[in-house]
Amino acid sequence: MDKTAPSLPKAPIKLGHQTSRKFTSFAIMFILCAASVTMVLPFIWMVMTSFDWGARLNIPFPPSFWPEDPSLRTYRAALTNVDLIRYILNSFVVAIGVIVISLFSALLSGYALSKIRFKGAGMVLVLALSTMMIPFEMTMIPQYMLFNQIHLLDTYWVFFLPALNYAFGTFLCKQFIDGLPGELREAALIDGASEYGIFPRIYLPLCMPIFATMVILQFLGVWNELIWPLLALNNPDKYTIQLGLAMFNYNNGSRQMPSIIMAATCISLIPVLVLYMFLQKYIVESIATTGLKQ
Amino acid sequence: MMVSENTQVITGQQTTAVRKKWLRSTDIAGWCFVLPLLVGVLGFSLYPMVSALLTSFRGNGAASAQWVGLTNYSRVLQDDLFWGALYNTIYIGGLSAILGIVFSFILASLVHHLPWQRTRNLFKAIFFLPNVVSAVATSLLFSLLFHPGKEGLINYALNWFGIDPVGWFTDPSIARLSVVFMILWSALGYNTIIFLAALQSVPREQYEAADIDGASALGKWRYITIPSLRPIFLFMIVMGVINGMKQFTNVWLIGGSAGNPSGALMTSVLYIYRNAFLSSQLGIATAASYLLFVFILLLTLVILKVNARNQLN
Secondary structure (H helix, E strand, O other), X not given: OOOOOOOOOOOOOOOOHHHHHHHHHHHHHXXXXXXXXXXXXXXXXXXXXXXXXXXXXXXXXXXXXXXXXXXXXXXXXXXXXXXXXXXXXHHHHHHHHHHHHHXXXXXXXXXXXXXXXXXXXXXXXXXXXXXXXXXXXXXXXXXXHHHHHOOOXXXXXXXXXXXXXXXXXXXXXXXXXXXXXOHHHHHHHHOOOOHHHXXXXXXXXXXXXXXXXXXXXXXXXXXXXOHHHHHHOOOHHHOOHHHHHHHHHHHHOOOOOHHHXXXXXXXXXXXXXXXXXXXXXXXXXXXXXXXXXX | OHHHHHHHHHHHHOHHHHHOHHXXXXXXXXXXXXXXXXXXXXXXXXXXXXXXXXXXXXXXXXHOOOEOOOHXXXXXXXXXXXXHHHHHHHHHHHHXXXXXXXXXXXXXXXXXXXXXXXXXXXXXXXXXXXHHOOHHHHHHHHHHHOOOOOOOHHHHHHHHOOOOOOOOOOOHHHHHHHHHHHHHHHHHHHHHHHHHHHHOOOOHHHHHHHHHOOOOHHHHHHHHHHHHOHHHHXXXXXXXXXXXXXXXXXXXXXXXHHOOOOOOOOOHHHHHHHHHHHOOOHHHHHHHHHHHHHHHHHHHHHHHHHHHHHHHO
16 A cells, blocks of 8 residues: 555545645644644753753742753763763663573574474463563562572672563564565475574574564663662662662752753663664654554 | 475474474474573563462561461551552553543544655654653653742743642642653653554545545544544553553652652552562562452453443444
């Protein structure tokens, strides 16, 4: 189907149709622009306030979008008060580890469930899919107790080990690989290839679209996660970016420091915003195609 | 066809191997491939579920070795705080799910109607932007925007219309609603993107047929678009309920562990967190988490049931 033209048929059916269509388009644009402004204004205020040295203790009255005392000192204060660079690096370490482990698990299992018809495959699939229904909040306490017992709290294993359980990824991979021809595997088997060599050599290169989708989804998920780091990490040197930011705010108590906190928040957003800027189309597409399957 | 015949020949040669069912090489390979997933599912999903169930039947704190039967469950069910938390959770989760679906569907329909591909993509990108921002950043930002004094940006804007400063996150009767606003801002784009993808899949023939009958744009929206997106709506409601029941980060950052103001922001997950990690009552916490889980399941089943009945009519 023609994706670029979902609009109504062009031929005017009755008199004045063109003008009424123009008016509708105009009204729609107006509503959408108003909605866009609502979405974007908080960001603009955040960025503007983050540069306002005058707002380092309290929000000045009247509130404004233009900084009263524009300065970079707010950012210096944020970086000296919060170990943001370390937290960002920590988050990258966690994200890379989780992505590597979860994609390894998801791609292998997705391939096996799709192409290798082994005994018990159906059972494994049902098991994996049914655990997708279990919310993390259900299992967080026993998981905490488990990691406490094996003395791995305060290490990044608390993120890496559960990453093996990426059932949604398995599901995405299985569905994607279902769309690839099974004859490739059968032909390779006849040519004497081993079962273990077929996936990395033949199917993996074809899986790049779903690979990229999972990297994006997992990165955003790990980067923005708070509750599990909050439970599992005690040592401030190990904090992830969200935990570091949250604890800075938490420890401040009633002191506001609006512009310092906004500066720290802006810094924490840089990696995802850069990612979004370059991969915006791809991220939106990933959500559109995977969202419904979740 | 050639290929399948060949494989038959090969498997024919391997009849001895096939008879020893457990040694078939494809089975071994298959299990090797799913091993990492199985370790993950068993170790970090099923084991914790069983472990939580056992913990919920045991004593709290020092008495954690004792079996206490259903004591924890009855204590949770008699705890006013638990019911308060459940009420807040349903209030925040339900309202944000319903409003989110309505608004995002309207937004998606409007964007879908635009004839220019580039403009549509621009709006998609703008609406989705808040979604990549973490709940921590959103909560910090909104706690300043919703500042209770007259210097808060929202209150300042309301002042132009002669409205007195509102205690967004300090007035117990409004705090839940403020959290709903915040969730709407950050989550609206996600649903909009999904609705847009779904709108593109509605068959165009139906619209063309309606055009011939002289249907208005609104009529087509009401009688073609909405009915054909029924499964998507259902999916959104179920996901919205499940996600809405899990609110923690935003309420914890705004109201702290007490769910301030006056417990208005005490949600179920916050209740579980408090009992487990602040007062080390693991039995109570796991019992509460099982009750919440059962509640989510029941709610999902009811939604599916209602939908099935509606579909029959």
